[in-house]
Amino acid sequence: MTSTVTQDFSYDPFDPAVMADPLPYYRVLRDERPVYYIDKWDTYALSRFDDIWQTLAVNDGTFVASEGTLPSATVLAHPNDGPVPDPPLHPMPFHANFDAPIYDGVRRCTSGQFRPRAVARLAERVRELANERLDELLPRGRFDLTQDYGGIVAASMVCELLGLPVELASDVLATVNAGSLAQPGSGVEVANARPGYLEYLVPLVQRSRAEGPGGNSIADNLVDFRLPDDSTLSDIEAATQMLGVFIGGTETVPKIVAHGLWELGSRPDQTAAVRADVEANVPVAREEMIRYCAPAQWFARTVRKPYTIHGTTIDPGKRVITLLASAARDEREYPDPDEFIWNRRIERLLAFGRGQHFCLGVHLARLEIGVMVTEWLKRVPEWHIDGDAALRPPSSFQWGWNSVPVEV
Known part of the structure; x- marks a missing residue:
């Protein structure tokens, strides 16, 4: 495929052919076109690890997310004549569309339960949920590793953190999965407040x-939050600010766990090495699973000040997409990047982003992945993935396994 891609090269993140297997496209971009202009969308794509690492660290107003961090094709189809303004305060979109101080203020409303000490206190609950699922699933002999195991555990934690009954976990999981699907060529603007979420x-x-503070810290903080003009959030606006937890906390971790166990289990020597000291080795293998299996492909910014990289100056109003999944396979950062190596030395990762929009749930994600992999290895001596039945649904920004049938 690489030779075909090189002969007549064109990269479009919404092209179904690209999303069917983006890795050959990423290699050409990294090797030959590290700053690639997508004329159709008036957008530049960055593909090398260090370029993205340095770009996302810029926090002086050069880049904004006014058009969303995952703008759909309908947004990108309209070129900008110059710098784009901030969104209006009302009706307020998802806070990631704003810069500081609004972004920072709303983020603080939702961040308390995701700080390291708070997350550490959740370890036993995640372990309990993982083993409850395994108690039910293992006697079946065959089930879906993404949805039935990781999906229900992650969705259960989201329910508990937001104050929803944990019995709704399967419904929440199905709602989030449905919301991430995309028609070929169109994309999904994840921050849209779809009725199903609300x-x-x-x-x-x-x-x-109605009840006042004390029942739900995230909702309480959002109800009390005041914008710079001293206005408050409506019910829908406050609910919209929870989308990062609701969506991100539900859909990413299950895909990493399922795909990671697929890769590890297909390499008996590596599985044996991790099993030799599960408590010490799973945290190491977890980082390789995140690098190799994280499903998010790219995130966008809009340029507000001229930005020059590799001799190309990107003017205000242009968009930049940072191809995080390409960075994860950059041989400049990771030797033999297409190989899964459980104890790979990883000094830097971009799977959770970098800079102002660094993933709010990074500590919880690492905890959940580590616990679910650990409990699996303790209880499942052998497993087989039915690769022919595994499924990647259409998506403009994810390349993740929504369904991974497993036999134990």
């Missing part, structure tokens, strides 16, 4: 407003 989240805000 049916869960608006009642949390309404309950907090």
